[in-house]
Amino acid sequence: MAQPQWITKAVSKMKKKGTVGAFRAQARKAGYSDTIAYARHVLANKSRYDTRTIRRAAFALNAYKATHGRK
Numbered sequence: 001m002a003q004p005q006w007i008t009k010a011v012s013k014m015k016k017k018g019t020v021g022a023f024r025a026q027a028r029k030a031g032y033s034d035t036i037a038y039a040r041h042v043l044a045n046k047s048r049y050d051t052r053t054i055r056r057a058a059f060a061l062n063a064y065k066a067t068h069g070r071k
Contacts, residue, residue, distance in 0.1 A: 007063050023056040036064050 003011075014020045027038035042049050042057035049057075 003067060007066060010059065010063075023053075023060050026053065026056070035060060039064075 032038035
């Protein structure tokens with residue numbers, strides 16, 4: 001399945017900023033081997049995380065759903 005245009009644009013912006021893989025690294029540091037599980041955890045416990053982490057989690061989950069079907 002091809003990536004939607006909004007994901008392609010977002011990834012190019014992340015490459016420019018040098019933040020590609022930042023959320024994945026954050027998930028690994030928190031002890032999660034599954035980035036999507038960490039994203040769901042962050043969104044379920046928003047009061048524990050800063051705005052940047054919440055936004056990264058929302059993006060990760062939305063991008064996953066867009067490329068793998070709604071789950």
